Amino acid sequence: MTTSRRPQEEERLWAERIARRMGVHCLPRENRSLIRMMKETATDAVVVVGSDGAHWEDREGNTFRFHPNLAALRVKELAAGGADALVIAASLQPGDRVLDCTLGLGADAIVAAHVTGEAGEVVGLESQPVIAALVDYGLRHYPAASPWLVQAMQGIRVVCVDYREYLRRAGDDSFDVILFDPMFRQTVTRSSALQALKILANPEPLDPESVREALRVARKRVVLKERLMSGEFERLGFRVVKEASNYAFGIREP
Known part of the structure; x- marks a missing residue:
C-alpha cells in the first residue's frame, strides 16, 4: 500500500485507512517507481492512492480500479x-x-x-x-x-x-x-x-x-x-x- 509520488494529506490518510482495512503495511512512496517498490519489498502487487483515485497494480501491468461501467x-x-x-x-x-x-x-x-x-x-x-x-x-x-x-x-x-x-x-x-x-x-x-x-x-x-x-x-x-x-x-x-x-x-x- 502506498500513495502517488507527491501525495496530498488526504491521499496519505486514505492510503493508511485502506491499508488498515486490508491488513497490510502502508509504505511512503519516496519518489520510487511502483516496480522498484515491489522489488524492494518482494511483493507482486501494490495498491496506490493518488489524485486520480485508488487502484491495484501488479508486476505484469494489470490494474484494477472501481468504475460504475x-x-x-x-x-x-x-x-x-x-x-x-x-x-x-x-x-x-x-x-x-x-x-x-x-x-x-x-x-x-x-x-x-x-x-x-x-x-x-x-x-x-x-x-x-x-x-x-x-x-x-x-x-x-x-x-x-x-x-x-x-x-x-x-x-x-x-x-x-x-x-x-x-x-x-x-x-x-x-x-x-x-x-x-x-x-x-x-x-x-x-x-x-x-x-x-x-x-x-x-x-x-x-x-x-x-x-x-x-x-x-x-x-x-x-x-x-x-x-x-x-x-x-x-x-x-x-x-x-x-x-x-x-x-x-x-x-x-x-
Whole structure:
C-alpha cells in the first residue's frame, strides 16, 4: 500500500485507512517507481492512492480500479422511466433490503440501491480484501455527474466477508432479496477492469448449502445471474425468468 509520488494529506490518510482495512503495511512512496517498490519489498502487487483515485497494480501491468461501467447507463435508464432486467427478475421495490453476495465491481448493487432508495438498504459482500477496499473507496469518491448515480453508490454498505459465513449468521427473513453473480469465473469480455477482477476474485462456484441458507434469509426471492448454458441453473434448482444476450437470471422463492 502506498500513495502517488507527491501525495496530498488526504491521499496519505486514505492510503493508511485502506491499508488498515486490508491488513497490510502502508509504505511512503519516496519518489520510487511502483516496480522498484515491489522489488524492494518482494511483493507482486501494490495498491496506490493518488489524485486520480485508488487502484491495484501488479508486476505484469494489470490494474484494477472501481468504475460504475454500465451501472451508470442502467441508473439513467431507470431514472427516465425505463426497465432493467435485474430489477424485473428480482422484483425489486422501493424500501427493499437487498443482500448482494458477490459484489465485484458493484454494478448490480448500484442499480438495486437506486431502486430501493433511501427507505431501503443494500449490503454488498466481497470476500477479497483488495476488491472490497477499492470498490468501497470508489463508491464514495468516484466523480459521477449524475446525482441519481451518486446517491445510489453512496447507499451501498460494503462488507469484506465470505458470503457463506455471512449467510450462516444472518437471521431468517432478514433481507427481501438476495443476489448471486459468480459470472466472473468465466469472464470473456476484453474489459481490463473485469480481467483484473478475475485475477483478484474468489473463483469458487456457488454451492447448494449457500443457496439453502439464502432461501432461509430471503423473504421474497433469491436471484442467480449466470450464463444460460453453464448448467448452474439446473444444478442449483433455479428457474430461468429473464434471458439476455450473454447471461440469464434465475430465481428461487422461499
